[in-house]
Amino acid sequence: MAAENDKSKLDDAARAGWLYFIAGHTQDEIAKMLQVSRASAQRLVSLCLAERLITFRLEHPIAACMELAARLKERFKLVHCEVVPADPVAPQANAGIAERCANLLDATLRSETPVIVALGTGRAVRAAVERVTPIDRPNHQIVSLVGNISADGSASFYDTVGRLADRTGARHYPMPLPFLMSSEDERNRMVRIEPIAKVKAVAAKADLRLVGIGQMDQKAQVHIDGFVTRDELFEMMRLGAIGEITGWAYDAKGRLLKAGTNKRLTSIPPEVPAKTTTIGAAVGAAKVAAIAAALNGRLINGLITDEATARAILER
Amino acid sequence: MAAENDKSKLDDAARAGWLYFIAGHTQDEIAKMLQVSRASAQRLVSLCLAERLITFRLEHPIAACMELAARLKERFKLVHCEVVPADPVAPQANAGIAERCANLLDATLRSETPVIVALGTGRAVRAAVERVTPIDRPNHQIVSLVGNISADGSASFYDTVGRLADRTGARHYPMPLPFLMSSEDERNRMVRIEPIAKVKAVAAKADLRLVGIGQMDQKAQVHIDGFVTRDELFEMMRLGAIGEITGWAYDAKGRLLKAGTNKRLTSIPPEVPAKTTTIGAAVGAAKVAAIAAALNGRLINGLITDEATARAILER
DNA sequence: TCAACGCGTGGGCATATGCTCAAAACGCGA
DNA sequence: TCGCGTTTTGAGCATATGCCCACGCGTTGA
Numbered sequence: 001m002a003a004e005n006d007k008s009k010l011d012d013a014a015r016a017g018w019l020y021f022i023a024g025h026t027q028d029e030i031a032k033m034l035q036v037s038r039a040s041a042q043r044l045v046s047l048c049l050a051e052r053l054i055t056f057r058l059e060h061p062i063a064a065c066m067e068l069a070a071r072l073k074e075r076f077k078l079v080h081c082e083v084v085p086a087d088p089v090a091p092q093a094n095a096g097i098a099e100r101c102a103n104l105l106d107a108t109l110r111s112e113t114p115v116i117v118a119l120g121t122g123r124a125v126r127a128a129v130e131r132v133t134p135i136d137r138p139n140h141q142i143v144s145l146v147g148n149i150s151a152d153g154s155a156s157f158y159d160t161v162g163r164l165a166d167r168t169g170a171r172h173y174p175m176p177l178p179f180l181m182s183s184e185d186e187r188n189r190m191v192r193i194e195p196i197a198k199v200k201a202v203a204a205k206a207d208l209r210l211v212g213i214g215q216m217d218q219k220a221q222v223h224i225d226g227f228v229t230r231d232e233l234f235e236m237m238r239l240g241a242i243g244e245i246t247g248w249a250y251d252a253k254g255r256l257l258k259a260g261t262n263k264r265l266t267s268i269p270p271e272v273p274a275k276t277t278t279i280g281a282a283v284g285a286a287k288v289a290a291i292a293a294a295l296n297g298r299l300i301n302g303l304i305t306d307e308a309t310a311r312a313i314l315e316r
Numbered sequence: 317m318a319a320e321n322d323k324s325k326l327d328d329a330a331r332a333g334w335l336y337f338i339a340g341h342t343q344d345e346i347a348k349m350l351q352v353s354r355a356s357a358q359r360l361v362s363l364c365l366a367e368r369l370i371t372f373r374l375e376h377p378i379a380a381c382m383e384l385a386a387r388l389k390e391r392f393k394l395v396h397c398e399v400v401p402a403d404p405v406a407p408q409a410n411a412g413i414a415e416r417c418a419n420l421l422d423a424t425l426r427s428e429t430p431v432i433v434a435l436g437t438g439r440a441v442r443a444a445v446e447r448v449t450p451i452d453r454p455n456h457q458i459v460s461l462v463g464n465i466s467a468d469g470s471a472s473f474y475d476t477v478g479r480l481a482d483r484t485g486a487r488h489y490p491m492p493l494p495f496l497m498s499s500e501d502e503r504n505r506m507v508r509i510e511p512i513a514k515v516k517a518v519a520a521k522a523d524l525r526l527v528g529i530g531q532m533d534q535k536a537q538v539h540i541d542g543f544v545t546r547d548e549l550f551e552m553m554r555l556g557a558i559g560e561i562t563g564w565a566y567d568a569k570g571r572l573l574k575a576g577t578n579k580r581l582t583s584i585p586p587e588v589p590a591k592t593t594t595i596g597a598a599v600g601a602a603k604v605a606a607i608a609a610a611l612n613g614r615l616i617n618g619l620i621t622d623e624a625t626a627r628a629i630l631e632r
Numbered sequence: 633t634c635a636a637c638g639c640g641t642g643g644g645c646a647t648a649t650g651c652t653c654a655a656a657a658c659g660c661g662a
Numbered sequence: 663t664c665g666c667g668t669t670t671t672g673a674g675c676a677t678a679t680g681c682c683c684a685c686g687c688g689t690t691g692a
Contacts, residue, residue, distance in 0.1 A: 011378050014376035014377075014382075015382060017374060018382040018383075021372040023386065026648065026649090027649070035422075035423050037671070037673090038648090039671070040672080042650065043670095045649095052375070053374060054375070055372070058330060058364075059368070059370070060327075062327050062331055066334040066338070067334075106351075107351050342678060343678070344677095352642095353641065353642050353643090355642055355643080355680090359640090
């Protein structure tokens, strides 16, 4: 009898679900059709959903991305995750990533109440600031997490802070230091001087950190850009470095290394675990291990990537 | 630019649809996530539906029935249609049909305002009245569309009117006539006498007619039940009869025949086209042609059948 | 360069929905 | 048959949704 009852109820639930979702009737109409109260009709529709009698299928490439983003968010307890479709035209182009990052910055900067945005390294970050919609927000603050003077003394290509400040009228705090100091002592001395301490203080209060993620292999961006020498890179790799965020190298478990160049870095290290909203932006098969490690080590609590990379991270 | 715009809009629509239907967010939440107004979020969800980006799939046998019912309703412009799942245990049993008919009668009779229900022949109709929930409605009227005296003078097995009246306390009007008179003249004389005229008058005002549909072949129920002889049956078949409703034989196009037993029938003929809600109840491969003809000829404007029969009707 | 047109946007309102709570119905056991 | 515990039901309310309308921005044509 119970089974019979259940079955008939599920039948009705299916009927209600069909009428609601497929035929597009209101619950009132369904209630009349099935000779029950509207409340019961609503219950039947819920039941139909709860019992998974009805399923939704989204016929659109975006669907896969949403799915991947949801899984990443769940798996790594992220506060924010976006997965952009792999562009079939130019799979290499991270235009989509930059677009989303720019959108995120836009959304953050649109706020009337003062916010502090901290920026790390990375082409995606750089490209993102170029796409930020100009907006007048003089009370916001933009702070750099990483020195913008390269080894040869010139200003780095990555003057993202300045560019973003240009577009918003916000106060900005570049980090007027070389990426690496010559020794740990020197680093320790430099980071205590007034302007640098100020940058650190502002960065510590950041509402949003947007950082790139670099892989530590022979094509590591920190090396290509001339911030670290080949020997330094290899040493870090020997020490287990698999990725870096604002220059800070970490191993496959996402633990920051306490040796090598990390001892001479002027950059502001990631929080561990990330408490501030810290969004990593990175794409590419080469970066999968680095991204996964950053996620596992809680060096970041948000991620913007593309479909292929997201899939690869989840499949590890 | 326009295409780009459209594409991006569809992307957003897909995103909104995903968040709404799959992730179960409210449109307000989606609006915040996508950085648009709630109104726009609603538009995106609508768009997602309109563009068929999302599809619903109901994983339940009922789904097929709802689909078939909707198609029958559309195709034959029915005011009511129900398709019952084919019972895998006892495919022959029309318990489902009877159940639905009973439900229909229940719903009609539940009304506080007086209603008139007219009943035809058929096992489904008979079985339906047996399942009607007893309810006290003395102001309702139950009227028979068909004589309940068989050829041998005994009261017919199909005293459905009496049974239904028992269960409702309604006034009832059986048709105190043999099914067939011996001649057209006699029929014409009989249907004018006072009690019969009264029955006809009540039937003409019926709010609901529930009738069985019989096929006119060697296994015709009208013959098996002894209402018409083998010769009469064969004559009607020669005249093109393919089905009958309350005894009135009609051809493959659903046109009532003007010859043979139809000239001697005492039953109240179907309206052509049906204006009163006239529900046919019938199941079985043998009846498919008869049902389809009745639908095409507008002898009925409602149908209660099972899955297999519905499918067969639509596939003709 | 200005004006007119039109599409897209957001505010606001009527309606639909989801949910809570008390009451009723049901089943079960004494 | 009665009483109790459990489930189901329907009223009512807070919230979410759908839709209309006026506004604004961008585009086009003179």
